[in-house]
Amino acid sequence: MVMELSATILATLGMIIDGGFPEMKKEGKNVFDLGEKSYWLTVMFNVVAWLFCFMGTAGMVFLTSSLTGGVCMTALMAVNVMGGVIVYGDNFGGIKVVSTLLCIWGFSSHLFGMYMKRKELEEKKKKKIDEQQFVA
Incomplete structure (x- = not known):
């Protein structure tokens, strides 16, 4: 604030x-x-x-982290570009296409990385639980 x-x-x-x-x-x-x-x-x-x-x-x-904040701001830029094109009828030329695709690619890559990291943590947790049950 x-x-x-x-x-x-x-x-x-x-x-x-x-x-x-x-x-x-x-x-x-x-x-x-x-x-x-x-x-x-x-x-x-x-x-x-x-x-x-x-x-x-x-x-x-x-x-969360500055990385997550930056990634979400980047995704918001793509939304802003598309909003200008849809609402105001701006020209969706080459530079806007490339920048929008890069924003979407970066956001998607971050989401996929978070998904893979969470999946890996769940597998480790499951493996640890299985090992504890085997020992008991």
Whole structure:
């Protein structure tokens, strides 16, 4: 929470110092098709959604490992790319195809590695139980 709160405060201060808020106000009035109120609701929803995303990633690193957090963030990148293509009709060109495939490959490799490690631990546990029953 402290990390996310610090990042939000620093980003807000940067926007105030750089004069980003008046630009956003102009963008909400002149550029955003759904009106200024919808613009600010969209901005706030995105801010909160990204805060939850990064807080979840930090929690995952805390509870598991940085490797697992990194792998899940990589998988999330593929979801973001596909979301942009599906929702906004972005072009799904060569670079996006390659990056999405690499994200999926990395995530799948990590899941398979975890599966194999768990299977190996279960076999060792079963072997140990069998040896204890044989001795008794």
